[in-house]
Amino acid sequence: MAAEAVVAAVxxxxxxxxxxxxxxxxxxxxAGLAVGLTGIGTGVxxxxxxxxxxxxIAENKDFFGLGLLFTxxxxxxxxxxxxxxxxxxxx
Amino acid sequence: MGxxxxxxxxxxxxxxxxxxxxxxxxxxxxxxxxMSVSEITxxxxxxxxxxxxxxxxTTFKGIDLIEVALSWNLAKEYQxxxxxxxxxxxxxxxxxxxxxxxxxxxxxxxxxxxxxxSGKIKEILVPAGSLDxxxxxxxxxxxxxxxxxxxxxxHRMFPVLTREYPLAKExxxxxxxxxxxxxxxxxxxxxxxxxxxxxxxSFLAYIQxxxxxxxxxxxxxxxxxxxxxxAREMFIPGGxxxxxxxxxxxxxxxxxEFIDMIRANISNDTLHVLLDxxxxxxxxxxxxxxxxxxxxLEQMEKMSKRNPFSIHPIxxxxxxxxxxxxxxxxLARGKESQLPSEKIVDYLVM
Numbered sequence: 001m002a003a004e005a006v007v008a009a010v011x012x013x014x015x016x017x018x019x020x021x022x023x024x025x026x027x028x029x030x031a032g033l034a035v036g037l038t039g040i041g042t043g044v045x046x047x048x049x050x051x052x053x054x055x056x057i058a059e060n061k062d063f064f065g066l067g068l069l070f071t072x073x074x075x076x077x078x079x080x081x082x083x084x085x086x087x088x089x090x091x
Numbered sequence: 092m093g094x095x096x097x098x099x100x101x102x103x104x105x106x107x108x109x110x111x112x113x114x115x116x117x118x119x120x121x122x123x124x125x126m127s128v129s130e131i132t133x134x135x136x137x138x139x140x141x142x143x144x145x146x147x148x149t150t151f152k153g154i155d156l157i158e159v160a161l162s163w164n165l166a167k168e169y170q171x172x173x174x175x176x177x178x179x180x181x182x183x184x185x186x187x188x189x190x191x192x193x194x195x196x197x198x199x200x201x202x203x204x205x206x207x208x209s210g211k212i213k214e215i216l217v218p219a220g221s222l223d224x225x226x227x228x229x230x231x232x233x234x235x236x237x238x239x240x241x242x243x244x245x246h247r248m249f250p251v252l253t254r255e256y257p258l259a260k261e262x263x264x265x266x267x268x269x270x271x272x273x274x275x276x277x278x279x280x281x282x283x284x285x286x287x288x289x290x291x292x293s294f295l296a297y298i299q300x301x302x303x304x305x306x307x308x309x310x311x312x313x314x315x316x317x318x319x320x321x322a323r324e325m326f327i328p329g330g331x332x333x334x335x336x337x338x339x340x341x342x343x344x345x346x347x348e349f350i351d352m353i354r355a356n357i358s359n360d361t362l363h364v365l366l367d368x369x370x371x372x373x374x375x376x377x378x379x380x381x382x383x384x385x386x387x388l389e390q391m392e393k394m395s396k397r398n399p400f401s402i403h404p405i406x407x408x409x410x411x412x413x414x415x416x417x418x419x420x421x422l423a424r425g426k427e428s429q430l431p432s433e434k435i436v437d438y439l440v441m
Contacts, residue, residue, distance in 0.1 A: 047098050047101075048096060051098035051105070054102055055102040055103065055105030055106040055109065056106075056109055059106055059110060060109060
């Protein structure tokens, strides 16, 4: 695999160091996308739940705990993104 | 019909649902039917109306206490809702609440014409519309009705008031003016809903439902009272019925034929079930009216589930709250006049 890449890189005139650097760069972009996009997803999902939770809490304070719990459930999405990001960077 | 998924809409619609869940359940009314006025006052004082009952407890007693506390609470609630609703929802809520302006202005005009003292008139006003407490107080200090109408120069109902008031003054009856004001209000509401504002379609659907139910109620009432003249005047345009349909429905003498014609003209499943019920068992006009209101509320509930983040959840709450106040008032008044429970039940919307 790496040998093929080296052959291909030699074809376009890249050194082995350049290939290694671009691989690290690609991983970093992937990790960034994973965390960034899942972050947006979480934000969109939490918007509705958070708005409804604040509405419910405004009417009845007892909903605070439950409202908070439901609001943070979509955090799992960004955690998945974070895990994928970490795997990309450190494995 | 667009589903508006924006945070302020979700927020306010959830608040309305929470408030709706705090309204008195049917069982509570059943229990209250076996209570005296003072017991009802106590129960009311322990519920959402606590603040008003406590505040007014020193000034009013018995039935007056309940009545004034209920009106105050309703007005406070409606003003609060106008504060928290965002954007176009606020505009629609205000347009919807404008009917209270008509009621308040007519109450003041009627009171002034009959020489009722300002304090007494003030007790029955519900400052829920665009005319708040301050504006109404200013109107109450005026003695002449002409001056009161002049004060409403900037209000949307002013053209109708100036057109109809001389006639009303001459005949001594405001009923024609009242009809005209409501027709003008509905025409205005339909105009606003059709102006292409976001969410206008769902508001229009509700208004058409309300106009339909109102027209059917009027038809039943006209039948009960056996009044033929002026029927056309009471018709509100904008719903499924046309003026000609309305007039021909009113001309039908046979109840079964009348009900079949309404069925053919208005398509609404819940209404059809009620009409079959009326056909089978003849209830009094009061009972039919309360049931028709129930039909309207049920239909609105359905609409609010179909459009969870629209004007519908707000309107459902506003209407339900209004009928809770009406029910409690009917209960207290009925008990005060020592009506039997079976008779009071006919007046309750539950």
